[in-house]
Amino acid sequence: MDNQETLVQRAVINEPMFDSKTGEFGKGYSPDYGQTFIVQESVKGRIYHQETDAGRIGELIFDKLIFRSDDGTLWELSVNNDGKPQTKKIEKSEEKEKES
Known part of the structure; x- marks a missing residue:
């Protein structure tokens, strides 16, 4: 693979961002290298998402x-x-x- 075919991918974890779905600001992650953002911590506290946190929600x-x-x-x-x-x-x- 030459340099022109190499994609630069950066892990986005625990960084300030706006949630792609809700627009809420907080710290979160991107499961797809910055295409979408999922906020997990906001000024209101921990945010759980039905799609990605079902296992964690079930334990509460x-x-x-x-x-x-x-x-x-x-x-x-x-x-x-x-x-x-x-x-x-x-x-x-x-x-x-x-x-x-």
């Missing part, structure tokens, strides 16, 4: 989860002491509190 214990339905409604999911699922619709006023 949560008191509740918040889901967004297709129409944009937020739902809180938890369990009672008997282990039965409980859902609660998050009203607009509560949604603003959760974002801050």
Whole structure:
């Protein structure tokens, strides 16, 4: 292989960047040498991504989860002491509190 065929590839790990999907700023990595960026740490703390961190998310214990339905409604999911699922619709006023 001569020098003209050599591609310069640089590992992008734990560097400041904007997330390609969300636009959020923080420290993260690029799995494809700078084509896309995935932020893992922001001023809000650790960020987990469903596509790449499923194994890590599965090990965590949560008191509740918040889901967004297709129409944009937020739902809180938890369990009672008997282990039965409980859902609660998050009203607009509560949604603003959760974002801050």
